[in-house]
Every structure is written in structure tokens, then in C-alpha cells.
Amino acid sequence: MASWEKVCLPKVFGGLGFRNDQRWNHAILAKYIWAISEKMDLLWVKWINSIYLKGSDFWTYKLPPDTSWYWRKLCNLRDKFSREDVKAAGLTGKFYSSILYNNSLCHQQVGYHKAVWSRLSLLKHRFLLWQVVNAQLLTFDNLLRFRVPLDSLLCPVCGDFEESHAHLFFECALSKQVLDLIFGWLDCITWPYEYRFLLWQVVNAQLLTFDNLLRFRVPLDSLLCPVCGDFEESHAHLFFECALSKQVLDLIFGWLDCITWPYEYD
Structure with a gap:
């Protein structure tokens, strides 16, 4: 929550x-x-x-x-x-x-707010997408943290594994079918093998970004992103806010022959 x-x-x-x-x-x-x-x-x-x-x-x-x-x-x-x-x-x-x-708020602007709160989305879908981005969906593992009584922790869709944020989007049988359709549309087979562990880190926000290292009191000379040098390096910055990330997204959108998802860049 x-x-x-x-x-x-x-x-x-x-x-x-x-x-x-x-x-x-x-x-x-x-x-x-x-x-x-x-x-x-x-x-x-x-x-x-x-x-x-x-x-x-x-x-x-x-x-x-x-x-x-x-x-x-x-x-x-x-x-x-x-x-x-x-x-x-x-x-x-x-x-x-x-x-x-x-x-008066000591916070940085996030890069995903325009995609989440786009007027092209229904209101309930905007809130759901906000929950997805922040890993706040009421999956069984999150409910268990707040001691909500549950009859079972198994995913109600596939019934094979415990329901969690990562399972819901990548491990569930239905999710895999959706990914297969997306990979087919993109004319590729699957995630490259060498990137799978990296992808696991991305999904679970476990990349060794500076904000994560700071949590473990690792001494750092600076918290600024080493690529752009403008903002503190974090999970959200790495994929949405960094100047290089925005250039990569522009290339992907150009390759897919689409403009945005919808997402306007500052």
C-alpha cells in the first residue's frame, strides 16, 4: 500500500x-x-x-x-x-x-506521469496503471504483508504459483501468452538469454542504482546520473527521465512507426 x-x-x-x-x-x-x-x-x-x-x-x-x-x-x-x-x-x-x-515539496519530477495520467485513458485505467508503475497492486503477496486473511496465495488465473507483481506480468500462463503475441507482432522470439537476469533485476527494482546503494550505506562521491549528470540516478530515472533513455525510446517508437504511447517528452 x-x-x-x-x-x-x-x-x-x-x-x-x-x-x-x-x-x-x-x-x-x-x-x-x-x-x-x-x-x-x-x-x-x-x-x-x-x-x-x-x-x-x-x-x-x-x-x-x-x-x-x-x-x-x-x-x-x-x-x-x-x-x-x-x-x-x-x-x-x-x-x-x-x-x-x-x-515546498522536496521531490523530483517522474518521467511516467504523462503516460499514466493521459486523457486518452479511462479514469479507472489511469489509477490501475499508477498502481502497476509503483508496484502497489493488491496482489496476494501485498495483502499478506498487511495480514489480510486469505484462503490461498496461488494465482487465481493459472493456479500454479503464488500471485505477486512479477508473476502477474511475466510468469503467469496468461501473461506469457500475451508476451508471445507481442513478440510475434515485433517479429522476435523471446528476450535474449543474456538479458534475462538483468530483466529480473529490472522487474523487481533490484538494479544497483545509486539510490539503492545509498540504502545500504555504500559511500558514493555523487548521486547524479553518470550519463546525463542532471538528476539523481534511480530506477525511474534510468528508464524514463534520463536524456539517453528518451533517445532510445524515440528510436524504438520510430522503428515501430508510432509517435508515442501516449507520452510527451519535456
């Missing part, structure tokens, strides 16, 4: 687009500190500057201990957001809480 933090991320960051209520509330309140710091021509802003700030800069203002609770709440927002992020949210002359909220 996906964590609440993951679910609350914007879709471009790999989440479902829900908002964390506390963080969103802070982003909405930040509209007031934006108005104060920009010294908007508003009566209450002038009153704040006259009574509290008295010509001082809002971001360096020292809060006295006997101040009112609402002014203390506003001043404490300075610990939540930086001056640059607040200013960027109101760069057009109108403050957008959504921009500040997204900028």
Missing part, C-alpha cells in the same frame, strides 16, 4: 494529486505574508507595518514575546517557506498557493 505522503504528492512527482491538509493550509496562509513582504496597498497591510514592523523587513523581523497569537502564527510561517518561494508564487502579481505548495 502506498504511504499517505506518496499519495499526497502531485501527479508530476509520482503521487495521486491529493494535498496534505496541514501543508496546504500553510500555503494558503502564506498569501498574507506575501502581501506583507510586498507591502501591498491594503489597509490591513499598512496597519501591520505601522503597529508591528515599523519599517523593519518582515523576513528579518524579531518577534517579541508578548505579541498576539495571530501575528505569531503568520511570523512562524517564515520557518515553513523561504522568501524566494513566496515571491515566486506571486510573481505575476497574483498569489497562487498551489505554486508555493508544489515548490
